[in-house]
Amino acid sequence: GQQVMQIPQYQHVQEGEDFTTYCNSSTTLSNIQWYKQRPGGHPVFLIQLVKSGEVKKQKRLTFQFGEAKKNSSLHITATQTTDVGTYFCAGGGSNYQLIWGAGTKLIIKP
Amino acid sequence: EAQVTQNPRYLITVTGKKLTVTCSQNMNHEYMSWYRQDPGLGLRQIYYSMNVEVTDKGDVPEGYKVSRKEKRNFPLILESPSPNQTSLYFCASSMEGTYGYTFGSGTRLTVV
Numbered sequence: 001g002q003q004v005m006q007i008p009q010y011q012h013v014q015e016g017e018d019f020t021t022y023c024n025s026s027t028t029l030s031n032i033q034w035y036k037q038r039p040g041g042h043p044v045f046l047i048q049l050v051k052s053g054e055v056k057k058q059k060r061l062t063f064q065f066g067e068a069k070k071n072s073s074l075h076i077t078a079t080q081t082t083d084v085g086t087y088f089c090a091g092g093g094s095n096y097q098l099i100w101g102a103g104t105k106l107i108i109k110p
Numbered sequence: 111e112a113q114v115t116q117n118p119r120y121l122i123t124v125t126g127k128k129l130t131v132t133c134s135q136n137m138n139h140e141y142m143s144w145y146r147q148d149p150g151l152g153l154r155q156i157y158y159s160m161n162v163e164v165t166d167k168g169d170v171p172e173g174y175k176v177s178r179k180e181k182r183n184f185p186l187i188l189e190s191p192s193p194n195q196t197s198l199y200f201c202a203s204s205m206e207g208t209y210g211y212t213f214g215s216g217t218r219l220t221v222v
Binding site: 030031033035041042043044045048088090092093095096097098100101102103 | 151152153155158160200202206207208209210211212213214215216
């Protein structure tokens with residue numbers, strides 16, 4: 001079946017360093033969405049990308065959707081403690097369902 | 111305020127005692143879904159509903175039931191809970207299945 005692989009599983013960064021998480025699909029996606037889950041919280045929708053090659057920015061966060069609509073990335077510039085949490089990608093599949101990546105946990109080193 | 115409301119937030123129960131976790135949304139969304147989240151396994155879909163009276167199995171439906179008699183409500187029923195159903199459960203809704211989801215705050219279930 002359709003799968004979305006997300007890497008890395010964890011990323012430890014010093015505050016102020018950059019963070020990137022990547023998602024790759026085995027098939028073409030209709031869209032890609034990104035969610036953030038704070039520790040102890042629930043996933044919160046961040047953004048949706050629909051077009052091939054689309055790039056969107058939200059302050060220090062940059063989201064990209066690949067030309068083939070099979071991969072995506074989320075890049076955070078100059079991480080802050082408020083960025084801590086798990087970031088999930090989810091791709092629109094062929095059966096009108098979302099296919100979820102396993103998430104990347106962002107950990108800020110003390 | 112647009113939201114998905116789940117109850118209860120925390121529940122400890124014993125093996126075999128039927129329970130229901132409620133989920134309600136006030137956004138007139140067509141699509142609703144239940145997920146469980148376990149450490150290292152991400153979000154796994156249990157059941158989903160495209161519309162009233164239309165439900166379908168997700169990836170891990172065994173041991174669960176759902177119903178969608180009204181658009182706003184989508185309860186999750188565990189007829190005979192077992193310890194392997196101890197997990198964090200999330201209800202989510204969306205305009206349709208591939209649009210942005212709004213999640214409830216979660217229900218942490220422990221079955222002893």
